[in-house]
Amino acid sequence: MFDFDKTYDVVIVGGGPVGIGLAIELGQRGHTVAVAERTPKLHAIPKGQNLTQRTMEHFQAWGCEDEIRAARTVPKGYGIGGMTSFRTLLSGYHYDWLQRDLVRPYYNTANERLPQYQTEAVLRARAAEVPGIDIGLGWKAEGLEQGDDSATVTLRGQDGETRRLTGRYVVGADGSNSTIRELAGIRQTRSEHDKLMVLLVFRSTQLHELLTRYPDKQFYCVLDRELAGYWMFFGRVDLGSTWFFHAPVPLGTTRENFDFKAYLERAVGAEIDVDFEHIGFWELRIALADHYSEGRVFIAGDACHSHPPYGGYGINTGLEDVRNLGWKLAAMLEGWGGAQLLDTYTEERQPVFKGTADHFIERFIHEDRDFLNAHSPEQDGEAAFREIWDNRNQAAAEVMRFEPNYQGSSIVTGEPGKPDALGTHEFRARGGHHLAPATLDDGQGVFEALGPGFTLLALGADAGVAGRFEEAAADLGLPLKVVPSGAGCEARTRYEAPLVLVRPDQYVAWAGDDGDPREILARAVGRV
DSSP: OOOTTSEEEEEEEOOSHHHHHHHHHHHTTTOOEEEEESOSSOOOSOOOOEEOHHHHHHHHHTTOHHHHHHTOSSOTTSOOEEEEEESSTTSSOEEEEOOGGGGGGGSSSOOEEOOHHHHHHHHHHHHHHSTTEEEEESOEEEEEEEOSSOEEEEEEOTTSOEEEEEEEEEEEOOOTTOHHHHHHTOOEEEEEEEEEEEEEEEEOHHHHHHGGGSTTEEEEEEEOGGGTTOOEEEEESSSSSEEEEEEEEOTTOOSSSSOHHHHHHHHHTSOOOOEEEEEEEEEEEEEEESOSEETTEEEOGGGTEEOOOSSSOHHHHHHHHHHHHHHHHHHHHHTOSOTTTTHHHHHHHHHHHHHHHIIIIIHHHHHHHHHHHHOOHHHHOHHHHHHHHHHTOOHHHHHHHEEEEOTTOTTOOSSOOOOEEEOOOOSSOOTTSBOOOOBOTTSOBHHHHOOSSEEEEEESOOHHHHHHHHHHHHHHTOOEEEEEEOTTSHHHHHHOSSEEEEOTTSBEEEEESOOOHHHHHHHHTTOO
16 A cells, blocks of 8 residues: 655556556666556456567566466467458458567567456566555546656545655556546647447357367458458457457447347358457547656556557557656666656657557558458459459568667667657667667577666677776766677677667667767767
């Protein structure tokens, strides 16, 4: 429970994966954190299932990767791939989709799939092990005040009691309808699609039996011309009976005035047994906060950005917000962050989400609509349509192109550019890009050698140059771990540089053979 008489380092409003992830990130760095969650229990809706390789790196860093994998609801060994099908699941026109295994070599661990409530349970258990984290359930934010050195949130408990909770910083991780965002006066820009979507959770053993023809698949996208590029989407919750489904429905649809079983059967292409566990609705829109902070108040996850669950970008984007914001807040709390450092949270993360929305969500909708309007078996003939359908599979290209990066950020030294979700996967160490895995000359993996602060990989580099980086770091007061290795190691070959400066979030701050250590380090912490 909270200590209402103390000032926490950070107060987080919202106890979902993003809020708890940030608490762990800060708690492991020795900071005090209070997390206020308005709901008294875990959410039971199986959303946010796809966890990318990059997201699994976060769980590695937070000490709970094994627990996340053990919490999956589909048995270990069953594949987690997806497919796209034309008109119905059983039409015979289909191809593999979102093949994230194609980028596996560029990350330190494999991707995973499990319901968000399972992820939340693991994160809460891990947070309970980290000293300095206090979590309170059933507390709703109602007010927000800021001072020069702190911010205070007014909370209302389930019994109607109101209390004030103060932190040196406040973070709203309280979802797309964020109270903290509104109270801080942070505005959003929205792209409305004027679509009402239904979310169904249901049990059907017959659907499982029908889909055994597509082994190792856990999610299925159905495209139909009538839906103008919007998807009918099935996902497994377990292996054998439980599913979720989302798709557009007419405006004004309610639980009582629509035949959801018939809608499911239309998408499947066959009659199936259906036992509904949940019927809910949401409005399809893309929303992006104009900035991610106001004074000592920050927002993260869906409070910053929301979008339709097309491609599994939501939870992954939110957790990447956490890794970016977490080390920067820690730097300010510990006194080694520069005056500009916290501004780079918006600078780096906001354009990455905009790129995700533009290049990988809205574009999917438009391209699918245009394709379906132009082609069908009736128009093209079955043989010609099958060839066209098979050839439009761009799964490999799309996965390879999704490479969120901060190239051109003001705290990165490297090639010019601007942060974006669109990029290229390479082993080469590039300023602003995620560090790829590699081994050192002693056989140790690079990720296992990284420190909690900045890390300088000295890969056959002159010892004097590495020493100057250590001296500059000590002078600036920032944490730096130097990891030496020989010039013949895999890391030196892959990274194509003898010196690689890695940020606490495992992105490259700088790579090269020489440079002014003080200038490079000062820039990396927002002092330039």
